Amino acid sequence: MHVHVNAATSADGKLASRERSQLRISGPEDFDRVDAIRAESDAVAVGVGTVLADDPSLTVKDEDRVADREGDGRPSHPARVVFDSRGRTPTDAALLDDAATTYVLVAEAAPEGRREAFASAGAEVVVAGSDRVDPSAGLDALADRGIDRLLVEGGGELIFSLFEAGLVDELTVYVGATVVGGRDAPTLADGEGFVEGFPELSLDGVERLDDGVLLRWAVDGRPADE
Numbered sequence: 001m002h003v004h005v006n007a008a009t010s011a012d013g014k015l016a017s018r019e020r021s022q023l024r025i026s027g028p029e030d031f032d033r034v035d036a037i038r039a040e041s042d043a044v045a046v047g048v049g050t051v052l053a054d055d056p057s058l059t060v061k062d063e064d065r066v067a068d069r070e071g072d073g074r075p076s077h078p079a080r081v082v083f084d085s086r087g088r089t090p091t092d093a094a095l096l097d098d099a100a101t102t103y104v105l106v107a108e109a110a111p112e113g114r115r116e117a118f119a120s121a122g123a124e125v126v127v128a129g130s131d132r133v134d135p136s137a138g139l140d141a142l143a144d145r146g147i148d149r150l151l152v153e154g155g156g157e158l159i160f161s162l163f164e165a166g167l168v169d170e171l172t173v174y175v176g177a178t179v180v181g182g183r184d185a186p187t188l189a190d191g192e193g194f195v196e197g198f199p200e201l202s203l204d205g206v207e208r209l210d211d212g213v214l215l216r217w218a219v220d221g222r223p224a225d226e
């Protein structure tokens with residue numbers, strides 16, 4: 001499976017303000033670039049923190065891209081994936097609508113009632129890990145369901161976990177022309193942080209988009225064909 005992490009940060013590396021509500025850092029060109037990556041992906045993943053903050057739908061917005069997918073015999077939209085150990089996703093969340101398949105990755109600790117609520121909402125519940133969703137087991141379960149290209153859109157907790165587990169192949173970061181600040185504001189990679197064994201990246205490209213900069217990185221040590 002090819003795992004592509006994409007996010008937008010402020011010039012000082014924040015994903016959002018300390019209030020953790022949705023902050024539009026990208027401009028139209030960058031959102032369109034993300035839409036194109038979605039259209040090429042089998043699934044788009046976020047952590048439950050992003051669901052609670054942003055209520056994203058994670059669908060392809062450009063109608064021509066949707067038509068191209070359908071013409072190729074693919075589903076209109078990529079599947080949606082939420083990493084949600086205890087089933088905190090609200091049942092009226094946008095990504096639980098019927099626009100696309102949705103996988104809710106939960107841990108064994110998730111209450112049975114929440115699992116049933118997701119199933120009633122039409123989602124497929126996948127158990128991976130005991131107390132918290134185990135990223136490797138979760139991605140293996142998605143691969144078993146035919147997902148070969150996964151786009152991860154955040155947030156910082158999930159992105160750190162995927163780097164920690166050595167699962168990221170590609171990173172694109174749009175750095176927007178604003179400063180957010182705040183020691184408690186989410187950054188591109190939060191979690192516990194590394195003190196050694198820092199993932200190493202190779203710069204694949206730099207591009208001006210809107211009033212910001214797009215950075216493309218490959219993650220060293222990952223086979224090119226994964």
Ligand SMILES: NC(=O)c1ccc[n+]([C@@H]2O[C@H](COP(=O)([O-])OP(=O)(O)OC[C@H]3O[C@@H](n4cnc5c(N)ncnc54)[C@H](OP(=O)(O)O)[C@@H]3O)[C@@H](O)[C@H]2O)c1
Nearest residue numbers: 007008016020047048049050085133154155156157158161
């Ligand atoms: N600018 C951007 O590009 C962008 C993109 C996305 C989000 N955001 C912003 O980022 C903020 C949300 O980010 P966040 O870091 O708080 O949330 P997040 O990464 O979206 O979700 C984190 C939550 O996911 C659950 N989770 C399940 N398994 C996990 C695992 N293996 N590793 C890590 N987390 C796991 C955890 O909750 P449980 O323990 O309950 O499972 C964890 O608290 C919001 O402010 C949002 O607006 C910005």
Ligand SMILES: Nc1nc(=O)c(N)c(NC[C@H](O)[C@H](O)[C@H](O)COP(=O)(O)O)[nH]1
Nearest residue numbers: 008023024025026054056057058059153
């Ligand atoms: N590329 C990007 N630039 C941003 O400035 C920003 N705030 C996000 N945030 C990612 C987050 O998951 C958003 O909530 C989804 O981009 C919304 O997706 P929908 O339009 O609901 O499909 N992503």
